[in-house]
Amino acid sequence: MNELFSERLLAIRTKRNINQVNLATFCETSQESISAYENGKNFPSCEVLVKIADYLGTTTDYLLGRTKDDVSIYQLNKNEITDDEAELISNYKNLSTENKLKLKGYIEALKKN
Numbered sequence: 001m002n003e004l005f006s007e008r009l010l011a012i013r014t015k016r017n018i019n020q021v022n023l024a025t026f027c028e029t030s031q032e033s034i035s036a037y038e039n040g041k042n043f044p045s046c047e048v049l050v051k052i053a054d055y056l057g058t059t060t061d062y063l064l065g066r067t068k069d070d071v072s073i074y075q076l077n078k079n080e081i082t083d084d085e086a087e088l089i090s091n092y093k094n095l096s097t098e099n100k101l102k103l104k105g106y107i108e109a110l111k112k113n
Helices: 002-015 020-027 031-038 046-056 060-064 073-078 083-093 097-112
Strands: none
Touching: 002 031, 002 046, 002 060, 020 031, 020 046, 046 060
16 A cells, blocks of 8 residues: 555646645654655655645545545545545546446436436
């Protein structure tokens, strides 16, 4: 898990064009600590992990490899979706291509009723 965390932290920080110093300042830690996290030499505390996710606009689940979606919970809230809708989206993303097509057909049939 540490290796995946390190890779994702570096990738998302780079993608968001955020430098280690700014991230470290927000997280109340040092630039050296951020570098150690990205190099797999150390792992943040839970408190720092949450701060990293918040600053990068992602979730701790994404950073830890528990989900493939780099979507912040705040972004989901901006779209004003319900918990049921979020669950449906999550379940849909885990379906095979074949089952996604079946589900789309089922939805189209339901809309006609």
